[in-house]
Amino acid sequence: MSTRDVTLDHVSIRFGQHTAVNNALLNIAGGEFFSFLGPSGCGKTTLLRCISGFIEPTEGRVLIGGKDMKRVGPNKRPTALIFQNLALFPLMSVADNIAFPLEVRGVGRKERRKRADELLDLIALPGVGDKKVYELSGGQRQRVAIARALAVEPDILLLDEPLSALDLKLRQHMRTELRAIQQRVGLTFIYITHDQGEALTMSDRVAVMNAGVIEQIDDPLTIYEKPRTPFVASFVGETNSIPGKVVSQSGFDVSLDTALGRLVGRSAGGRQFASGQDVVLFVRPEQLMLDPGGKIAATVVKEEFEGSQRHLFLEAGNAALRVSRVGGGAELMAPGLAVKLNFDPGRSSVMPAAGA
Amino acid sequence: MSAPATSGRSFAVFYSILFFAFLFGPLLIMTVTAFNSSSFPRVTPWECFTTEWFSVLINNDRLMQGLVTSIFIGIGVVAISVPVGLAGALALSEINPALRSALYTVLITPVLIPGVVLGISTIVFWGNLGRSLGGGAQDLFFNGIFLTIVGQVTFISAYAMLIFSARLQRFDPTLTEAALDLGATPGQAFRRILLPFLRPAIGSAAFLTLLASFENYNTTVFTILADNTFTTALASKIRYGTDPSLSALAVIIIAVTLIGAITHEAYTRRREAILGGAAARSALYTNPLGRIVTHPATIFALLVVLAGFAVWKGSQHEAAECKMQIMDEKRANQERLLEEQRLRMQQQPQNAPQAPAQPGTPPAGTNPSPFGGAFGNVAPGASAPAPATPAPPATTNPSPFGGAFGNVAPGATPAPAAPQPPPQPPADANPSPFGGAFKNIAPAP
Ligand SMILES: Nc1ncnc2c1ncn2[C@@H]1O[C@H](COP(=O)(O)OP(=O)(O)OP(=O)(O)O)[C@@H](O)[C@H]1O
Numbered sequence: 001m002s003t004r005d006v007t008l009d010h011v012s013i014r015f016g017q018h019t020a021v022n023n024a025l026l027n028i029a030g031g032e033f034f035s036f037l038g039p040s041g042c043g044k045t046t047l048l049r050c051i052s053g054f055i056e057p058t059e060g061r062v063l064i065g066g067k068d069m070k071r072v073g074p075n076k077r078p079t080a081l082i083f084q085n086l087a088l089f090p091l092m093s094v095a096d097n098i099a100f101p102l103e104v105r106g107v108g109r110k111e112r113r114k115r116a117d118e119l120l121d122l123i124a125l126p127g128v129g130d131k132k133v134y135e136l137s138g139g140q141r142q143r144v145a146i147a148r149a150l151a152v153e154p155d156i157l158l159l160d161e162p163l164s165a166l167d168l169k170l171r172q173h174m175r176t177e178l179r180a181i182q183q184r185v186g187l188t189f190i191y192i193t194h195d196q197g198e199a200l201t202m203s204d205r206v207a208v209m210n211a212g213v214i215e216q217i218d219d220p221l222t223i224y225e226k227p228r229t230p231f232v233a234s235f236v237g238e239t240n241s242i243p244g245k246v247v248s249q250s251g252f253d254v255s256l257d258t259a260l261g262r263l264v265g266r267s268a269g270g271r272q273f274a275s276g277q278d279v280v281l282f283v284r285p286e287q288l289m290l291d292p293g294g295k296i297a298a299t300v301v302k303e304e305f306e307g308s309q310r311h312l313f314l315e316a317g318n319a320a321l322r323v324s325r326v327g328g329g330a331e332l333m334a335p336g337l338a339v340k341l342n343f344d345p346g347r348s349s350v351m352p353a354a355g356a
Numbered sequence: 357m358s359a360p361a362t363s364g365r366s367f368a369v370f371y372s373i374l375f376f377a378f379l380f381g382p383l384l385i386m387t388v389t390a391f392n393s394s395s396f397p398r399v400t401p402w403e404c405f406t407t408e409w410f411s412v413l414i415n416n417d418r419l420m421q422g423l424v425t426s427i428f429i430g431i432g433v434v435a436i437s438v439p440v441g442l443a444g445a446l447a448l449s450e451i452n453p454a455l456r457s458a459l460y461t462v463l464i465t466p467v468l469i470p471g472v473v474l475g476i477s478t479i480v481f482w483g484n485l486g487r488s489l490g491g492g493a494q495d496l497f498f499n500g501i502f503l504t505i506v507g508q509v510t511f512i513s514a515y516a517m518l519i520f521s522a523r524l525q526r527f528d529p530t531l532t533e534a535a536l537d538l539g540a541t542p543g544q545a546f547r548r549i550l551l552p553f554l555r556p557a558i559g560s561a562a563f564l565t566l567l568a569s570f571e572n573y574n575t576t577v578f579t580i581l582a583d584n585t586f587t588t589a590l591a592s593k594i595r596y597g598t599d600p601s602l603s604a605l606a607v608i609i610i611a612v613t614l615i616g617a618i619t620h621e622a623y624t625r626r627r628e629a630i631l632g633g634a635a636a637r638s639a640l641y642t643n644p645l646g647r648i649v650t651h652p653a654t655i656f657a658l659l660v661v662l663a664g665f666a667v668w669k670g671s672q673h674e675a676a677e678c679k680m681q682i683m684d685e686k687r688a689n690q691e692r693l694l695e696e697q698r699l700r701m702q703q704q705p706q707n708a709p710q711a712p713a714q715p716g717t718p719p720a721g722t723n724p725s726p727f728g729g730a731f732g733n734v735a736p737g738a739s740a741p742a743p744a745t746p747a748p749p750a751t752t753n754p755s756p757f758g759g760a761f762g763n764v765a766p767g768a769t770p771a772p773a774a775p776q777p778p779p780q781p782p783a784d785a786n787p788s789p790f791g792g793a794f795k796n797i798a799p800a801p
């Protein structure tokens with residue numbers, strides 16, 4: 001076990017009656033880029049503040065490098081937190097900001113400045129040390145906040161939606177940048193976001209949270225391809241959900257009756273279903289294909305063009321379906337056109353219907 | 357341009373003029389009276405330009421001793437109120453919201469209690485404490501300066517707290533958390549993050565508490581006991597009649613305020629220009645000479661030099677000659693009046709016994725009221741130089757407002773040259789508290 005491991009051992013955090021984090025149980029390996037993904041208010045920040053020491057868990061333990069962090073203050077933990085609003089010190093220069101952790105540890109002025117300049121080189125911002133924080137652009141501030149956190153020489157870097165304030169282009173650029181910095185310094189990154197694109201592109205593993213509960217922990221591809229719960233399936237990426245009743249099951253293949261006729265899907269997580277059970281079949285829009293020999297009959301409502309992709313909106317047996325196709329090429333389809341659809345059962349998921 | 361717009365505009369101009377006249381008129385008049393040699397603060401009649409009132413002011417020992425005491429008390433009050441106010445504001449921002457409004461009420465109450473009550477309760481409280489402790493405490497707790505400092509701190513620290521609270525509301529608490537997270541101890545986070553953020557508020561709080569302490573009267577007049585602060589000395593001086601040295605004091609205060617305000621304005625403008633990036637573009641700031649000239653320190657030094665020059669120039673001024681001349685004129689006038697009176701007595705021998713009854717009729721202008729004659733006694737007209745009348749002359753009105761607005765009307769009432777005994781109370785002997793202030797529209801006898 002390395003000093004950069006983080007373990008949440010049945011952690012629950014409650015504010016009065018409200019449970020912000022419910023029984024979180026996970027182990028993050030040293031050097032991993034680990035993301036928490038979830039909608040606003042699901043308890044991500046709360047969990048992060050608990051790891052960094054601002055909140056004590058109501059139940060359970062937080063272990064860092066195998067050591068219980070109970071009653072260890074935030075200034076004594078080997079973590080550095082990058083706040084949702086960055087929290088750079090507005091009255092200090094960039095170099096003073098970055099050198100602040102060294103200053104409070106009693107490092108001399110010369111040494112501090114040298115270290116600050118090294119870190120500015122690391123984040124590819126040489127020579128801005130004497131500027132004030134407000135003279136920097138959003139992306140530059142972002143990187144300064146990272147440099148300041150790195151100056152602590154933490155074992156674990158915690159990032160709370162650090163890119164949410166940036167515009168789209170910069171956000172995409174910073175994703176690559178962050179990933180590159182993480183690989184260079186080899187620290188454990190724990191990253192929080194409600195943006196699935198960020199979580200999927202950067203992370204080694206993603207934990208999807210909903211209302212304080214961690215619903216699934218997996219690598220990005222598995223999260224996307226093999227969601228375990230209806231929430232994960234619909235929160236991560238677009239999906240078509242088709243309710244139905246189980247007819248039979250052989251291995252992973254579940255056959256079910258739906259408004260679109262009898263379909264076959266893959267049981268999510270290899271669950272066993274009773275026949276007659278209410279279930280939902282999830283198929284990604286890009287997994288649904290126009291196929292003259294397909295089993296599903298549908299009518300075109302409209303087709304939208306969006307550059308690299310085009311979205312086909314269909315109606316089938318009173319349900320709305322969505323198909324995504326490659327952008328260029330053929331003419332847009334006319335409303336009212338009858339089409340046939342097909343999909344690979346292996347790329348679909350069957351789950352128990354919510355509340356069942 | 358349509359007609360209503362034009363008239364609206366001229367109304368706005370008229371209104372602004374009125375407004376500024378209302379604001380600055382008294383200050384202007386006061387300033388002018390400080391340089392008139394008349395022993396009464398007034399603009400007309402103008403006698404001589406003089407600077408002697410400044411030296412009268414400075415040579416007033418009671419006032420100057422009071423000034424020293426005030427400064428001492430002010431420093432004491434600032435030194436205690438600012439930290440106490442800061443502590444209160446921090447407590448307010450940290451405490452849980454349920455208790456916050458209760459604590460706020462407790463901390464703010466002293467501001468709402470009348471100063472008089474605070475003053476009296478301060479003496480009573482510390483007096484009792486001193487008596488029960490005995491010994492050295494007794495001396496300290498009956499010391500006017502000590503009592504005034506503690507009495508003022510009770511409510512002035514609440515002002516400081518309000519200033520700090522306002523600033524703290526704009527503080528982002530995640531900055532402190534960030535500092536802690538980066539390894540700072542709570543003490544380091546306070547000194548390096550919160551305190552620098554509060555620095556402007558500390559400056560304002562110190563300034564405001566100093567002013568509040570300096571100008572306080574209601575509480576101080578009780579707690580100072582036998583001593584005197586500048587304010588209480590000033591108040592007692594005014595009670596026994598006034599002279600233009602008070603106008604001189606006003607001029608000094610106005611000058612100090614102006615220098616402070618202009619320097620502060622220069623400072624904020626420069627700061628804004630630099631923060632807003634305008635400094636890089638402006639020709640004034642890129643030019644090194646321009647930078648020096650617009651620097652607040654330069655401006656401050658310039659103003660101080662200017663004021664110093666004015667003081668030096670003023671101290672050189674000699675008004676004795678002019679005053680001598682005025683004195684001569686007055687004497688001549690007096691003699692002429694006496695002569696007239698003698699003539700009149702000869703013409704009316706039957707009234708002879710009444711004339712000596714008013715031998716000491718004070719000449720117009722020796723009005724003892726604090727405002728008396730500030731604007732000159734404009735219209736007493738025929739009635740003033742009529743010493744033969746048994747009625748007191750218009751300007752000897754003893755009311756506090758007597759003649760402040762000029763006794764405009766009595767000219768219309770014919771001075772009863774030969775009144776029937778017993779004489780009717782003339783209009784000007786009005787015993788009402790507003791006597792004469794709003795014109796004595798006398799019922800014609
Ligand atoms: N100090 C607190 N006292 C009471 N409730 C709190 C407190 N902090 C957070 N909560 C509640 O806990 C829940 C989770 O909050 P949290 O800040 O962790 O959400 P989040 O997932 O970070 O959301 P976002 O994406 O909007 O930042 C919210 O319902 C919030 O109201």
Ligand SMILES: [Mg+2]
Binds near residue numbers: 045046160
């Ligand atoms: Mg959050």
